[in-house]
Amino acid sequence: MTAPGGIAITGLGSVSCFGPLEGLIRARQCPPRPLDWQDHAAAFAVAPFRPAAVVPSLKTRRLDRLSAWSLVAAALALRDAQIDLDQQDRSRCAVVLGSGFGCIETTEAFFRTVAEWGYGKADPILFPDSLDNSPASHVAKHFALTGPNIALSCRGVSGEAALIEAASLLRAGEADLAIVMAGDTLTRTLYQWMEAAGLLSPRPGGFTPGEGLAALVMEPAGPPDGRGATVYATFERGAMGSDPNATGSSWPRDGRAVARVIRRALAGADPSSIRWIVSCTNGSAALDGVEAAAVREVFGSSCGAPVLAPKPIIGEFDGSGVLRLVAALSGIPSGIRGLGMMLGASAGGGCAALLLNVP
């Protein structure tokens, strides 16, 4: 678990099936969109938009969507947090990105040039942008942020890992402010892999792929008086663990590994103090069962905390963690405040639990 002491979440920005948004997501639902490259298929995909129309003067012409979305979401989150970077020591501003597949669009584009011309004549423009840290690097360059710059890939808990590592950097004094991002893009290659794996659900409400990216601004001491930023929540603690009995493509085998990380995130706190839970359920019977078993084990079968399940409205993708948190903060019923627990579980066996507090 990370050390105690709340880290304030003071800015939100997102690019999702709801479009690019600053702050909370006010819309309630957005139906899956038909996919251009696949007949009779739909996903919670991001509709095309012009980044410069959202963030004036943003140049994204040569970037893949993950990098472009990172720039847009980071700008929106900073604006939402009312941060003037000229008043910040930019060498102490960190950027932490979580993504399951990183710049897969550029990797595929590179492969297509290779398929046409051969490896000996591959495209030099595409290659460096195929690296998974490119989106975080573009954010650092655009905002001139010279602090720690980290890209993580932890499959389905990449976003949760980014939040935990950013909080750790801030608590350790390695940075004063962190832009935390997580996301993934859905490509034809990825969609057809899920199709071949038999993951896609024919029924509404079942496993539906998605894509998007969200960014948060995290500050250890919260916004100074007079800045006027909203503290959406504080990050209290986080824990990660894994189920060694999982396989490369299966979620944790049972609820015990998830229950273990929930207990570590609670760190002795009474489970009944949890007022709300953010689920990672995605409509697949296997994951839903694992998570339900873990919740029952820790919170008891009479757990009265409302469970928010954002994936049925944003879709399933590995780097969904931060967007899931933004969606959950947007959807918490009014009147419910206090401690909440966000859960994550991934193919490969990774799991995570984050303890948050909504003031």
Place this chain on the structure above:
Amino acid sequence: MKRVAVTGIGIVSPFGRGVEPLQAGLLECRSCLERSRVFEADLGFAPTVAQVREPLDVKPRPGFRLSRTDRLALVAAQDAAAEVAGRCQSFEESGVAIATTVGGLSEIQPAIATHPREYYRAKGFSTASSYPHGHAADVVGCHLGLRGPRLGVNVACASGAIAIALAARMILDGRAPVMLAGGSDALCQFTLGGFHSLQALDPEPCRPFDKNRNGLNLGEAAAMLVLEDLDRARARKARIWAVLLGWGMSNDAFHLTAPHEAGAGLAASMLRAAQMAGVAPSDIGYVNAHGTGTPSNDPAEANAYAAVFGRGRPVPVSSTKSYLGHSLAAAGAVEAVVTILSLKLGVLFPTLRLTDPIECPCVDWLMGAPRRQDFRLAMTASAGFGGGNATLLFERGDE
């Protein structure tokens, strides 16, 4: 104050499997770089690379398709874990942090991007499952039966050092009792083609920091360190290879492929590492450089040393990429092992083929034969595409 100890090392390098062949190769000043015809058919040329010749025999585990990067990582992790497993309480709660940039790309053909459905039908489905960069951490965690946190780290060529830094922070935070941390990358057509397209490859063995340098050579390797709390390690009378006193991370915020000309970002990461360790730059006895041999990296790096070490006693610096090539995300971890070996043996390994070094009065460029020298503190510096920089600062371990 809590400190992080290195209590185990596993490495698979072009010198072979384990620390001993690495140590022997370095002491003999043997270069592993050679022309390889393995990739010639795909690339249209025979690059100079450093390949791992060791068979990577690992016991397969149902449900995992292993890429070459995964196999390298698993062999190194198994060897590192063998030093502590059974002697270390709650080892099964250990975590894994593995850096990789290649991941499963070595197993994937370009047709995946043009006709994915047909590609998966024609046996490509399972190989594609090793693509995600978090896969190697899952492979190692599941094969070793570990229940702790798993991180896949991808910050280009600074990844290996950053994975070690993040794992060390996990130890200090109490998030895991033991961490296996390092990096793994296999040679593959994708990266060779990519660096060739950037005209960054030297067709001959590279010459880091030489005025006549002409680019880098790629290599492959995996290196894993076992990290745990120093007091806990001493209490169980563990072999302490080194103590990780500090680390620093930064970004140039300058260019996607070129380093900041003044080396400002790399200098910042070195100063942060020294600050965390509570030491002055003048206390540093050796720096294992990033030293790729490219026209743009080496002068920027020299400028970083000038900024950090100033006009005092010249600091001994060498690039061991001249022996092992550039193993990308594994490089930071491999070079951490070389730095630890250098501290342990009291030997400074020279840069091979360095005869006419770039001018930098604050640097004692190590050339010629290995030099015996007793010193207590050493740094390893890493930098990568995207402007990421990381420095690890080690203290010699208990005798």
